[in-house]
Amino acid sequence: GNSVTQMEGPVTLSEEAFLTINCTYTATGYPSLFWYVQYPGEGLQLLLKATKADDKGSNKGFEATYRKETTSFHLEKGSVQVSDSAVYFCALSRDSGAGSYQLTFGKGTKLSVIP
Amino acid sequence: KAGVTQTPRYLIKTRGQQVTLSCSPISGHRSVSWYQQTPGQGLQFLFEYFSETQRNKGNFPGRFSGRQFSNSRSEMNVSTLELGDSALYLCASSLTREKLFFGSGTQLSVL
Numbered sequence: 001g002n003s004v005t006q007m008e009g010p011v012t013l014s015e016e017a018f019l020t021i022n023c024t025y026t027a028t029g030y031p032s033l034f035w036y037v038q039y040p041g042e043g044l045q046l047l048l049k050a051t052k053a054d055d056k057g058s059n060k061g062f063e064a065t066y067r068k069e070t071t072s073f074h075l076e077k078g079s080v081q082v083s084d085s086a087v088y089f090c091a092l093s094r095d096s097g098a099g100s101y102q103l104t105f106g107k108g109t110k111l112s113v114i115p
Numbered sequence: 116k117a118g119v120t121q122t123p124r125y126l127i128k129t130r131g132q133q134v135t136l137s138c139s140p141i142s143g144h145r146s147v148s149w150y151q152q153t154p155g156q157g158l159q160f161l162f163e164y165f166s167e168t169q170r171n172k173g174n175f176p177g178r179f180s181g182r183q184f185s186n187s188r189s190e191m192n193v194s195t196l197e198l199g200d201s202a203l204y205l206c207a208s209s210l211t212r213e214k215l216f217f218g219s220g221t222q223l224s225v226l
Contacts, residue, residue, distance in 0.1 A: 032213060043119070043205055043217030044158075051213065089158065093212065101212045102148070102171055105158040 002027045006090045006106035013080055013113050021075040021109045023064075023090035031092040033057075033066050033073040034103070038087045047075075047088070080113045087111070117141065119208050119218035127224045133194040136221045140187050140208030146170075147189040148215065149181060152203040161204075164189055193223075201225045 006023040013019060025033065032051045036044040048057030053068035062077045073090060090106040120139040128134050140147050149161040160173040164183035181191040187208070193200055201224050207215040 036217075041219065043219045044207075044215075045217070046214055049213060095212075102160040102163065102173070103150075103158075103215065104160070107157040 002031065002092060002094055002104045004090050004092055004104055004106040006088075006109055008107075008109070009087075010110040010112060013111070015082055015113055015115050016079045017113075019075070019077040019080045019084075019111070021088055021090075021111070023073045023075065023106060025071050025073065025090075025092050027071075027092055027094060027104075029094070031094050033064070034091045034093065035062070035064055035073070035075050036089045036091060036105075038089065038108070040086075044089065080111070082113045082115055085111055085113045119206055119216050121204075121206050121218035121221050123221060124219065125222045125224075127226065128196050129226050130196055130198060132196050133192060134196060134223060135190055135192045136204055136206075136223075138189045138191075138206030138208075138218060140189070140206075141210075141216055144208035144210050144216070145187055146209045147183055147187065148207045148209070149189070149191050150205045150207065151175075152205055152220070153201075158205070161191065196225045198225050 003026045034049045035047040037047045048059040050057040050066035056065045064075045087108045087110045089108045091103045122137045146165045148163040152158045163171040167183045178194045183189045203220045205220045207217045209215045
C-alpha cells in the first residue's frame, strides 16, 4: 500500500538556520505530494505541493522537489524564523476511484525555532 | 470567506457512550473528508463524502459512521466509545482534489 516516512522529531534550530525535513514515500502510480503545517491548536494548512516528477513546490520560503528516482520530497528552508515553529506533515494523494482520493500522511515532524 | 468550522471544539465522554461531531465546510465545497489524529498512529483517513454520498472509507470499524446533508454540512458518529477513540478529529473540505482545507478539529477524550 501507500506510505509516507518522514524524519523523526523534534527538530530544534536557531533562528536563521537552514532547515531540511526528509520525506520518502511508497506508492503505486504517480501520486501528488504535499507538505502540510499544523500550528498549535489549529488544523492543518497546505504549505506546498507538487503533482509530477521534478516539479518544485514553494511557498513562504519553503521548497520541496518531487524526486521520483529517489521517491523523495524533502522540505527545505534557507533561513527559519521563530514563527515557523510548528508540526510539518508530508503527505501523498492517491486516486481511490469514483473521483475520490485520500491523503496518506507521515507521522509529522515538530520544529522548534529558538531566537 | 469563512473557513471550515467544526463543533464542538472539545468533548469528554465515557466508555460505551456515543458521540456526534459536526463539520461545516467552506461555502461551495461539496467534498468533505474526516481524519483521526492520534500521537501513536498519526493522521488516518476515516471517510469522504461528496454530494451526500460516501465515496471512500478508511480502515475503521463500523462504529465509525458519517453522513452529509444537502447543504454539504457533515456529521460523524462514533458509537460504543472506547478509550482508544480519544483523538483529535479533523474535517477537511475541498473544491479540487489537490487542495484540502482543514478545520481546527474536535478534541475527543474518552474516560
